[in-house]
Amino acid sequence: MRVGIIGNESGLARRLGDAGVAVVAHGVEAVGRDPAGLVHVDRYGDFFAQLEHPRLFLLDLPPGHAIDRTIDEAYVVMEPGDIVLDPSRSYWGDTLRRYRRMRHRSLFYVDLAVLGAIPGSVILAAGDERGVALAMPLLRRLAGPATAIRAGGSGAAHYALQVRAAVATAVRHAVSEGQQLLEAYPNEPAAASTAAQLWPAAPPPEPGAAWILEDAIHLQAAIPLLAQGIMLELGTALDEQRPTDASPRSGGFVHPDDIL
Numbered sequence: 001m002r003v004g005i006i007g008n009e010s011g012l013a014r015r016l017g018d019a020g021v022a023v024v025a026h027g028v029e030a031v032g033r034d035p036a037g038l039v040h041v042d043r044y045g046d047f048f049a050q051l052e053h054p055r056l057f058l059l060d061l062p063p064g065h066a067i068d069r070t071i072d073e074a075y076v077v078m079e080p081g082d083i084v085l086d087p088s089r090s091y092w093g094d095t096l097r098r099y100r101r102m103r104h105r106s107l108f109y110v111d112l113a114v115l116g117a118i119p120g121s122v123i124l125a126a127g128d129e130r131g132v133a134l135a136m137p138l139l140r141r142l143a144g145p146a147t148a149i150r151a152g153g154s155g156a157a158h159y160a161l162q163v164r165a166a167v168a169t170a171v172r173h174a175v176s177e178g179q180q181l182l183e184a185y186p187n188e189p190a191a192a193s194t195a196a197q198l199w200p201a202a203p204p205p206e207p208g209a210a211w212i213l214e215d216a217i218h219l220q221a222a223i224p225l226l227a228q229g230i231m232l233e234l235g236t237a238l239d240e241q242r243p244t245d246a247s248p249r250s251g252g253f254v255h256p257d258d259i260l
Contacts, residue, residue, distance in 0.1 A: 003138060004047045006070055007061040012087070012118070013038060016058075019119050021141065024050040044074045054081040054134055063090040063207075064248030071098060080106035083131050085138075087112040089207055091249035092155040092162060096259050099127065099154040110135050113157040113164075119144035126156035155256065162215070165206035170229030172202040207247040209233070218253050 002022040005013045013025040017038040024039045024047060039050060047055060055078070061067050067090060075084075084102060086095065086109065095111045102109040108131025113124040123143050125132045132150045139148035151157045178199065182191035209230055216223045237244045 001138060001141065002051055003056040003058060004051055005058045005060055006044075006074060007059060007066075009060045009062050009088075012058060012060040015118050016142070019142070021138070044077045048077070053079060054083060055079070056083050056085065056135060056138055058085045059088060061088060062248070063088050063094075065250055067094070067098065068250055071101070075102060075105065075107060078105070078107055081108070083108040083110060083134050085110050085112055085125075085135055086158075087114050088158075089161055089247065090158050091208065091211055091247070091251075092159040093252065093254045094250045095155045095158045096254060096256060097251065100259055103128075108134065109154065111155060111157045112139075113151065113161045114142075115164075116146065118142050120146055122146045123148040124151035124157040124160055125149070126151045126158070127154045153256070154260070161206075162208045162211055165209035166212040166223070166226045166230060168203035168206050169209045169233050170226050172205070173229050173232045175199050175202040205233075210244070211247070211249070214253055218255065 002024060003016070005016070005023055005025045006027055008025075008028040013023050013028045017023050022038075024041055026041050026044060026047070028038075028040065041047060041050060047057070057074070057078075059067060059070065061070055067086070067088065071084075078084075084107060086098070090111070092111075095109075099109040099111075108128055110125055110127035110131050112126075115122040115124070119142055121143060123139050123146070125135060125139055125148060129150070136148060142148070151160055175195070179191055179195045182189050182194055185191075212223065213227055213230060215221075216227070234244055
């Protein structure tokens with residue numbers, strides 16, 4: 001199996017190469033010994049000679065305008081039926097717009113939520129059923145002993161990441177309040193060790209949680225607990241004089257019915 005990778009935001013090309021997937025990479029600087037099967041190409045058109053149709057392309061790019069600029073340059077040299085996989089933490093509305101643009105040229109745009117390290121992660125894939133099916137052999141290989149599933153139509157995987165980030169924020173503050181209650185016990189509490197047995201470790205912060213507030217209003221979803229958790233996170237950040245989550249996105253909310 002051979003796939004194309006564009007960009008090197010997270011070092012995905014080398015992780016895939018080390019996992020035994022042959023990689024053709026653009027925008028990945030050669031440093032030291034490349035994993036077996038990793039080939040560098042200088043131009044997007046060079047992918048044609050290295051990959052078999054339908055081609056699989058992974059975007060290893062930061063969220064925001066970098067993805068749109070890359071699509072502007074790359075998709076004109078792709079052929080109908082090629083599949084672009086986006087494992088970034090992009091805002092799902094941006095994903096919908098990219099999906100629509102790629103679909104106009106009969107290209108598949110599949111958004112991914114990678115929950116864990118590759119290999120061995122759970123992978124959610126979203127997009128046209130045919131595009132996801134074509135990507136599944138690669139995704140199941142990356143998931144390893146875990147699983148890869150179709151999460152729904154375009155944008156659903158990136159949307160799920162956003163919801164996960166909001167839930168993680170609320171859980172983190174709930175666990176903190178629980179430990180405060182344990183510490184308030186008046187008879188020599190062992191609060192830290194007790195809390196470690198009562199609840200799992202508080203999840204770390206994830207980008208994109210704040211986006212859920214605007215989306216919930218537009219989608220008419222009542223989320224008082226998640227909204228409170230996000231506001232508590234904002235208050236904590238202000239008290240600590242640290243920046244809050246400002247994940248980049250290319251555009252605002254867009255209803256799927258209005259764009260697809």
